[in-house]
Amino acid sequence: MRRFMIGRRGAVTLAVVATAALTLSACGVASSGSGGSGGELTLWTHNAGNPAELDVVNQIVADYNASQSTYKVKVQAFPQKSYNDSVVAAATAKKLPCILDTDAPIVPNWAYAGYLAPLDLPQDLVSKQLKSTLGNYQRKLYSIGLYDAALGLFAHKSALTAAGVRIATVDQPWTAQEFADALAKIKASGKHEYAFDLGTGDSGTEWWTYGYSPFLQSFGGDLIDRNGYKTADRNLNGDAALKWANWFQGLVKSGYTPAKSSTDAFADFVNGKSAMVWSGIWNSANLSKLGDDGIVMPPPDFGNGPKIGGGSWQWAVSSTCDQKAAAVDYIKFSLNKKYLAAMAEKQNVIPATEEAAALVDGWQPGGAKRFFLDESAKYATVRPPSPGYPFLTTTFAKAAQDIIAGGDPKKILDQAVSDIDADLKANNSYGF
Amino acid sequence: MATITATRDGVRQAAGQPVRRRPDRGFGTAGGHVVRTVLALFFGLPILFMLVSSLKPDDQIFADLSSPRAFLPVGDISLANYAEVFRTVPAWRFLANSIGISALTVVLGVLINSLAAFALTRMRWRGRGLVLTLIIATLVVPFETFALPLLWWANKLPWLVVQDGRPLWTFGWLDSYQVQIIPFVANAFSIYLYYSYLSTIPKELDEAARIDGANWFRIYRSIILPLAGPATATVAILTFLNAWNQFLWPLMSVQSEDLRPVMVGVQYFFQLDVAWGPMMAYATLITIPVLVLFLSFQRAFIGSIASSGVKG
Numbered sequence: 001m002r003r004f005m006i007g008r009r010g011a012v013t014l015a016v017v018a019t020a021a022l023t024l025s026a027c028g029v030a031s032s033g034s035g036g037s038g039g040e041l042t043l044w045t046h047n048a049g050n051p052a053e054l055d056v057v058n059q060i061v062a063d064y065n066a067s068q069s070t071y072k073v074k075v076q077a078f079p080q081k082s083y084n085d086s087v088v089a090a091a092t093a094k095k096l097p098c099i100l101d102t103d104a105p106i107v108p109n110w111a112y113a114g115y116l117a118p119l120d121l122p123q124d125l126v127s128k129q130l131k132s133t134l135g136n137y138q139r140k141l142y143s144i145g146l147y148d149a150a151l152g153l154f155a156h157k158s159a160l161t162a163a164g165v166r167i168a169t170v171d172q173p174w175t176a177q178e179f180a181d182a183l184a185k186i187k188a189s190g191k192h193e194y195a196f197d198l199g200t201g202d203s204g205t206e207w208w209t210y211g212y213s214p215f216l217q218s219f220g221g222d223l224i225d226r227n228g229y230k231t232a233d234r235n236l237n238g239d240a241a242l243k244w245a246n247w248f249q250g251l252v253k254s255g256y257t258p259a260k261s262s263t264d265a266f267a268d269f270v271n272g273k274s275a276m277v278w279s280g281i282w283n284s285a286n287l288s289k290l291g292d293d294g295i296v297m298p299p300p301d302f303g304n305g306p307k308i309g310g311g312s313w314q315w316a317v318s319s320t321c322d323q324k325a326a327a328v329d330y331i332k333f334s335l336n337k338k339y340l341a342a343m344a345e346k347q348n349v350i351p352a353t354e355e356a357a358a359l360v361d362g363w364q365p366g367g368a369k370r371f372f373l374d375e376s377a378k379y380a381t382v383r384p385p386s387p388g389y390p391f392l393t394t395t396f397a398k399a400a401q402d403i404i405a406g407g408d409p410k411k412i413l414d415q416a417v418s419d420i421d422a423d424l425k426a427n428n429s430y431g432f
Numbered sequence: 433m434a435t436i437t438a439t440r441d442g443v444r445q446a447a448g449q450p451v452r453r454r455p456d457r458g459f460g461t462a463g464g465h466v467v468r469t470v471l472a473l474f475f476g477l478p479i480l481f482m483l484v485s486s487l488k489p490d491d492q493i494f495a496d497l498s499s500p501r502a503f504l505p506v507g508d509i510s511l512a513n514y515a516e517v518f519r520t521v522p523a524w525r526f527l528a529n530s531i532g533i534s535a536l537t538v539v540l541g542v543l544i545n546s547l548a549a550f551a552l553t554r555m556r557w558r559g560r561g562l563v564l565t566l567i568i569a570t571l572v573v574p575f576e577t578f579a580l581p582l583l584w585w586a587n588k589l590p591w592l593v594v595q596d597g598r599p600l601w602t603f604g605w606l607d608s609y610q611v612q613i614i615p616f617v618a619n620a621f622s623i624y625l626y627y628s629y630l631s632t633i634p635k636e637l638d639e640a641a642r643i644d645g646a647n648w649f650r651i652y653r654s655i656i657l658p659l660a661g662p663a664t665a666t667v668a669i670l671t672f673l674n675a676w677n678q679f680l681w682p683l684m685s686v687q688s689e690d691l692r693p694v695m696v697g698v699q700y701f702f703q704l705d706v707a708w709g710p711m712m713a714y715a716t717l718i719t720i721p722v723l724v725l726f727l728s729f730q731r732a733f734i735g736s737i738a739s740s741g742v743k744g
Contacts, residue, residue, distance in 0.1 A: 093587040095606060
C-alpha cells in the first residue's frame with residue numbers, strides 16, 4: 001500500500017506555486033474603464049492572430065495618435081471566430097468600446113439592438129466607397145469599411161483546357177448551361193476526383209450564407225423579401241428558390257461536388273483533388289502555388305446575373321461612447337487612401353476606393369489583382385440589411401445543409417420560410 | 433499515530449475483518465491486451481497526429497490524411513509552424529497566464545472545497561444534509577445558463593487596489609485575473625469528491641484528537657487533509673483541467689490580450705484561411721503542461737478514483 005500524504009516538501013511546493021500565482025494576480029488590472037473616458041478611446045478589432053491586418057490597424061492608430069494630442073486611441077484585438085461573442089458580452093455588461101469593427105451583415109442587428117450609433121461622415125468621403133463597404137440600416141449609415149472581400153470560382157486552367165471549356169471573365173461569365181457542360185466534361189475527363197468543390201466542410205453558419213446564397217439570388221430567389229423585410233415567402237420558397245435548391249442538391253447527386261468537403265477544400269484543390277473550388281480572395285496567395293495553372297473566374301449567371309456576397313469588416317462607433325465626435329474623427333482619418341491601399345497590399349483585400357486601388361500594384365485597371373475589384377463592383381450583393389439577419393443566416397444555413405444532405409428541397413424551404421416568418425412576426429419585423 | 437485506513441477495504445483491515453478481493457476476470461489475458469491496445473490507439477493516435485502535423489506544412493497535412501503518413505514525421509518536416517505560432521500569438525504570455533490562473537484556482541480550490549467537505553462530514557450542525565443536497569443540485573446546472581448573469585455581477589463587484597500608496601475600492605472585475613479565478617474556486621463536484629472520501633475516514637480519529645486538545649482546524653490540517661491525499665490529487669487534476677480549458681468565460685470577461693489564457697489563443701488560428709500547421713503546433717505546446725501534470729500525478733489520481741487504500 002502506498003501513502004499519499006502532503007509532506008513538508010509538498011507544502012513548500014504548494015506555497016511556492018501559490019506565491020507565484022498571487023504575484024501574477026497582483027499584476028492584474030482591477031477594472032477596465034469605459035470605452036471613451038478621459039481622452040482615451042478604446043478600439044476593438046477582430047484581428048488577433050492576423051498580424052498583416054492588425055499591423056495596418058496599429059499603424060493607423062499610431063498615426064492618428066501622433067496627429068493630435070486631444071485623444072489617444074488604444075487598440076484591443078480579439079480573435080475573429082469569437083469576436084461577436086465578446087462584443088455581445090461587453091454590450092450586456094455595458095462595456096462596449098468607443099470604436100469597433102463589425103462584420104457587415106451583423107450591423108443592422110447591432111444598430112437595432114442599440115449597440116451602434118449612426119455615422120455622420122461627409123458625403124464626398126462616402127460616395128467614393130464601393131457600395132458594399134457601407135453598412136446601412138433604415139437609410140442611415142452605421143459602418144464603413146476600408147476594404148471588401150469577394151468570392152470566385154478558382155480553377156485549374158489545365159482542367160478547363162483539357163475539357164475544351166472556355167475561361168469565363170467578369171464581362172463574359174458562364175451561363176448556367178456552360179457551367180453544366182463544363183462540370184460534365186471535367187468529370188468525364190476523370191483527372192480530378194471532383195469537378196467542383198463547393199467547400200461544404202466549413203460548418204460555420206456564415207460561410208453557408210455568404211458562400212451559397214448568391215447562387216440563390218442568381219436564380220432569382222432571396223433570403224427575404226427586400227421590399228419591406230417582412231416575409232421570406234415566395235423569395236426563399238418560390239419557383240426560383242426551388243430551382244436553386246434542386247441545382248444545389250444535383251451537384252452532389254451527380255458526383256460533381258462532395259456532400260461534405262474536407263476541412264480545407266482549397267488545399268484539396270491545390271493538391272489536384274478537385275478541378276474547381278468555390279472560395280474567396282483570401283486564398284489568392286495559395287492559388288499562386290499553382291503558377292500559371294491557377295486561375296479565378298466569376299460565378300455563372302443562372303438567369304438573374306452572376307452574384308457574389310458583398311460586405312466585409314467595417315468600422316462603427318458604439319452608442320455608449322461618450323466621445324462620439326472623436327470616434328468619428330478617427331474613422332474619417334482611417335479612410336485616407338494610403339491606409340486603404342496599405343490594407344489592400346498587406347491583407348490582400350479589395351481597396352474600398354478607386355483612388356486607393358491606383359496606389360497599389362496589381363489593383364489598377366488591367367492589373368493582375370483587378371479581377372476581384374471589377375467583380376465586386378459589378379456583382380456584389382449585400383446580405384439582407386435586416387436586424388433579423390442572425391436568424392435568417394442560421395435558418396438558411398440549416399436549410400442549405402439539409403438540401404445538400406439529400407432532403408426534400410420543397411419541404412425544407414417551406415419550413416425555412418415558416419421559421420423566418422414566425423421570427424419576423426415575433427419581433428414585429430424588427431422595426432420595418 | 434495509529435494505523436489509519438481511508439477506504440472501505442482499509443477500514444475493514446483496521447477492524448480485523450477480511451478484505452474481499454475481486455477475482456481476476458481475465459483482463460490480463462490476450463483479449464485484455466487487445467482491448468488495452470485498441471484503447472491506447474484510440475486515445476493516442478489523435479495526440480500523435482497533432483504532434484506530427486505540427487511539423488508539416490498545411491498542404492502536406494491534407495495530402496497525408498488518407499494514408500498512414502498522417503501519423504509519421506515524413507516529408508517536408510520543419511519547426512516552421514512553431515516559429516509561426518510565436519509570430520501569431522503571444523504564446524509564452526498565454527501559457528504563463530494559464531499556469532498562474534490554474535495554479536491559484538487549484539490551491540484555493542483544494543483549500544475551500546476540502547474545508548467545505550470537512551464541515552459537512554465531521555461537524556454536526558443543523559441543515560447540513562440540506563446544504564449538501566443544494567450543493568450537489570448545482571451540478572446539473574450548465575455554466576452557459578448563468579454565464580451572462582455572472583458576467584453582469586462580476587462587473588458590479590468591488591475590488592481593493594492600491595493607488596499611489598493608498599488602498600482604493602474599485603468596482604468591476606472584468607478584464608482582470610481575479611475574474612478568471614475566484615468564480616471557479618468553489619466547486620460542487622470537488623466538494624462531493626472530498627465529501628465521499630472524508631466520509632470513509634473513521635470518526636474515532638477526530639475524537640482522539642479532541643481528547644488531546646486539538647481544535648477543529650487542527651484536526652482538519654493535521655489529520656484529515658494529510659489523509660485525503662488521493663482525493664486532493666483528483667480534485668487538483670480536475671480543477672487544473674477545468675481552469676486550463678476555460679474558454680467561454682475568459683472570452684466574455686477579458687478584453688486585454690495580456691490577461692488571456694491559452695485556450696482563447698487557439699482561436700487566433702481560425703482566420704478565413706485557417707493555419708492548420710501552426711494550430712497543431714500551438715495545440716502541442718498547450719497540451720504538454722497538461723500531459724506532464726497528469727503523468728506526474730497519475731498514480732495518485734487513479735488511486736483516488738479506484739479508492740485504493742492508504743496507511744500510516
